[in-house]
Amino acid sequence: MVSRQNKSLETPEKGILVIGGGVAGIQAALDLARAGAKVYLVERSPSVGGRMAQLDKTLPTNDCSICILSPLLVEALRHPRIQMMTYSEVKGLEGEPGNFVATILKKPRYVDETMCTGCGVCAQVCPVKIPNEFDMGLIDRAAIYVPFGQATPLVYTIDGTACLNLRKKPYKNRCGKCIEVCQRGAINFEMEAEEIRIAVAGVIVATGFDEMRPTEIRNLGYGSSQDILTGLEFERLLNAAGPTGGHVLRRSDGKVPKSIAFVQCVGSRDSRYNSYCSRVCCVYSIKQCMVAKDHEPEISNFYYFYRDMRAYGRGFEEYYRRGGDQAGITYIKSSPSSIVSNSNGGLTIRYEDPSTCKPSQLAVDMVVLSCAMVPSKGTRELAEALGVEVDTDGFFKIQDPLIDPTASTREGVFVCGCASGPKDIPDSVAQASAAAARALSYLGERILQDEPPLPMNDPDEQARIGVFVCHCGLNIAGVVDSRGVAEYAKSLPNVVYATDNLYTCSDDTQRKIEDAIRQENLNRVVVAACTPRTHEPIFRQTCAKAGLNPYLFEMANIRDQCSWVHSDRPQDATEKAKDLVRMAVSRARLLRPLQRKHVPVEQKALVVGAGIAGIEAAIAIAKLGIEVFLIEKLDRLGGKLLNLHDLFPFAKPAKELLKAKLTEIDKLPIEVITGATVESVDGFVGNFKVKVKGKDLKVGAIVIAVGGDVRIPEGGFCYGKHPNILTSLEFEDLLARNGLPENSRVTFIQCVGARESDGYTGCSRFCCHVSLKQALDATKMRSRVTIVHRDVRSFSRYGEDLYAEARRAGVVFLRTDEHHMPRINLKNGSIEIETFDAGLSSQISLVTDYVVLAIPIVPAASARHLSEMLRVPLGSDGFFLEKHVKLGPLETNTEGIFICGCSQYPKDISDTLAQAAGVATKVGALLSRSYVELEPATASVDKNLCRACGTCIEICEYNAPNLVADGERVYVSINEALCKGCGTCASHCPADAITARHFTDEQITAMIEMLFKE
């Protein structure tokens, strides 16, 4: 593979350095590159992908993790603005923000990246077997390896500490088996580490986390039995490409366990190890139960030990219930005291039974420990190299999470994802976009080169097809008679040139293809080689270079889907390869040249709502040089922030935060319009016309930041019947203005109107933290405080510290459940609360002076109308629906419209700030150019055939088809700016009026016909 990584380093352009190639780093790199920045993406291991690549499924959709991640990895590898440096480490950072110089150590792979084709023959002959880190050591790999099947780049690496040749330097040819089999001569034991210095304007740290090895927690038995696994180890067992092929098998005897216990907070929320909450374990364990049940229906019991169920994300509460109802999980609120092997070959768990408060025990066949997320190895060294601080837990320190949740202690260095503390994928991705926006503002010039138009060929000219059949060394030719296939191709109609090549993707063959296009006057090219998913972009580029429209190119997959899967049947494989080439040729004849289209964009943005989300979004967008209209329905800016006083976790005054932000607004090109709402919306991406106060605003992008409404408990909990029964907002005010008389008794009731099984199901994420903060404030005023809760969900960074502090300060915590919510009785002006206490397992009553009702955020009253005008759907919970629950938290299904803050789902200020800044990168990428480029392979309608039945309009998720009236005639027209090219409308059109370009009925039919015509 010569072409893909051969980007010169000699005169490196100043860019942004992204450290770490997990999902956060990849997201940051792509956001930056799409906005025109040059990106240097440095990854320590041989492949990008990070922890997310190790996961089997993501929740709450149980979506395949690598399926959604892998396209991003490939895009990052191919992106002309991203220089991907894998197997490299950052060693130093000098200079000033905007003008840093980074030192990067490129470790020796001992395999030439430009020569390796990723065929893997070397790994098959390597005699070394060592545990594969990617599979958490549950299976072995060779010394020459790729971490996993979809490794990006797909280039082998020799592990210098394991290789027989390299283990003892100097290198002596003690083994050399890989050299013998590598047809490309890619292996080079003389390779040495290389130091590179590059100019960067800003740095983004996205180095993720490690899973704590729980060996030191001796009572939980990890290491004493093979059937006690960590969460990530279990995740690999669930994965179809993992050590057991997706089967849940005990390592001790290879049998499917009948019962599995999951244990939460192993090494988390435990002052002996890590005092913080790891944020993701509660729900990922539920997912693991569901997926395990799906893979092995005979597992009959899932026991789930937990301390507080922290199912705080969107849809998580339902997921938690589903785990109990559908997967039959038995939830046990208790922490096991010990786990030991028993005489039946199983494991015995000792714990306190929460219903009786007595010691109890349970025998299971397997145990999964949800271990703490800890700073990734090397965090301290990297922090030192970058000149930034780490916090008390060893994560990268954030200077002030309430000003910028991505800013480290050094200006110009930003942190996102788990590098600054545990978080889930959507929060990491949103932070990554935020970090990208910050870093981008330090980069003066961004280069957004206009892509030249594609060369166009006469579509009706008789097809002259050239066929190139790859040997891929012996990968194809060892099974398929590549030469014979090329000879056969010559006999096919319209084929004027056919040849076979050792490596079709190598630079010399690419030149041969270019020459053949010119000399043989080819107007169609077919390559029979590996998979179009990875290689079509390379060959398309080659075609375009030689003046051939890239859409006149077709591939036949005769490696991944032929020689590799039929290696024991060479003759049949050769016949199949011929069929595939014949089908490809038949399609190639009917391919049509396509041109990229441009739609001009209005380089201005509209932000709807001026709470902290809208304010921050407007600031971050304006800092990228884009004019912003910021509209607010009230007459002053600030939203809910106006009602708050001190903000957790560091008691920052809300006024101070708001003032700082408003000062910034004044200095930036932001037009603030108060007392204004969206009256109507017209248009599409890049070209919206929004009526505000009767005036049309023309904008290219819209950001929804309308937040949510607080839910007032109408009549419930005697609210309104006693002056001392207050909502948390009212109590906030009381604390700040008047304080509390000494020795007041204050009782908080959590989840008032939230987490209801019928009604409002969501968790508002911040209420537990707010109550803890207010409880602490009250204790400082010498009050006696009780918190009645269902689970204490202080999952945020430093949230657990608040919880610990509250306990130390003497706050009493009483746990109840949904069916035993407290009842309030008013007697002669005094307040009596009757509640259930799970600790005592009985009903108790207490007298209090104040009741604080922790109320949730619910969707804004205006959300539905706005959703209809913008054609952005709401979720079943009533909040605006993001494009993708994991990877697209800031986009919507409507191109050009973005969301942030509580309009998407309730969240705290720090998470809101991250989303708001993240939106800026998306808007910035869209509006940095004067046009948007459209994918040409979209649907088109023949208006003469269209009967305007509306089927396509109903089907399309993207609102691309629209009815148009042309005099008497009514027909559908596809808005190419919205069409994603899936072709579903084409297959449903009853009049056959819709053509899915590049995947036409004619082309697919030709392939079928040619297959059966010999």
Added chain:
Amino acid sequence: MAFEPRIVAFACNWCSYAGADLAGVSRLQYPPNIRTIRVMCSGRISPGLILKAFEKGADGVFVSGCHIGDCHYSFGNRRAEHQVEKARKLISLLGIEPERLKLEWISATEGEKFASSVTEFVERIRKLGRSPIKSES
């Protein structure tokens, strides 16, 4: 000569085609009886295309897409489900056994599932024998 089924497969670009590639990367072996046509989304497959494959001589048609909930285009695979069911009714009317048409959800990590479901399908068609409809052309 013994009967060798000829099968047309349709696979969506994002999940199933990637799963088929992974079967290759993992060197899983399956019978060489299928010829795969890649489309962007399983929703692209119409009953007409499925019928065309049978009409031209396919002994079986294998349609695969992302798992429900995983569709790259949100709900294209749900549409595919309806289209395949429609096609199944149509082929039954033509006297083709409905089992000759198979719809399978295969993710990008399920190389093994791709290999095993193709193997199973080829065996099924082998037992059913030649398609009752063979093209005249």
